[in-house]
Amino acid sequence: PRLLSQFFFADERVTRVVAEINGLDAELDPQQYLVLLNQLHLSQVRGQPGPRCDPGPPEWPWVTSLPPQAHLLAILERIMEECIPTQRHSRDYLVKFPEELLVDNLGNHMLFAAECLLAGTFLEVEEADGAQLRPQARNLLCSLELVRTVLREQSLSQPSSYPEPVRAVLVQFDRLFAEFELSYVSSLVAVKSPEEIYRQQEIIVLFCETVERALCLGYLTQEMIDGYEPLLMFTIPRLAIISGLLIYPEGPLSLERSPEQMSRVFSPFYNLLKKIRDLLRVLSVEELSLLERSLCTAE
Helix, strand or coil: HHHHHHHHHHHHHEEEEHHHHHHCCCCCCCCHHHHHHHHHHHHCCCCCCCCCCCCCCCCCCCCCCCCCHHHHEEEEEEHHHCCCCCCCCCHHHHHHHHHHHHCHHHHHHHHHHHHHHCCCCCCCCCCCHHHHHHHHHHHHHHHHHHHHHHHHHHHHHCCCHHHHHHHHHHHHHHHHHHHHHHHHHHHCCCCCCCCHHHHHHHHHHHHHHHHHHHHHHCCCCCCHHHHHCCCCCHHHHHHHHHHHHHHHHCCCCCCCCHHHCCCCCHHHHHHHHHHHHHHHEEEEEEEHHHHHHHHHCCC
């Protein structure tokens, strides 16, 4: 049950696969090389275990359908949470990443990218960016090797404690990993600016105020929200547009701003929103209420 013991066996799996890869000639046996690379890095679909490297007896609890590298990282993450919880490098930068990148195995992809960069394969990164990222990749992989060595030694001597030298190498690895992750992703995609993040937070506030107003006016019920009524996926955004144009005109739908100053969610519809606002302004209170109630239906 000890994390360091689990780390030892996970590290053994990684070592065995890496040794097999290093012993192969990729040109003479490309198929087997790709099979081993898949075993080392690529995640399997949950519930559908893929090929595993010497999984051991079925009673070993540390054997999973995860590839060795991802399994090793998962245990290392738990060790850092247990050992250096207050010294972890900030991951606030993750809010800048596109949502589709925030997957469970992002860390495994980062290590794979670092190895490719160090080998001179730049993947989807421009060559100039790859040259700048290569020193960071080298430092990260060297730090990982040091962490593996230190934790293996600790697991064989005192698997229940984390002395200061162990904590120090974990802090260094955590920092290097975060720095490489931010740099690498920033070179691949356009990360969100602080301004865009703030605009998205404004939209969240608008939606919250819209829901509160709709509850007060009886357009929605708390039971619909608690039960995740599918209709709300349409109702709340519809009502939010009316709220943003009429009730809270200084908010994220303010048309006093230029399209460039609006969130990318709404900026493409700037002219259309102006037409909608002009039409809404001529409605009476009764007509506006009728419109909002109509927008809450599935029709």
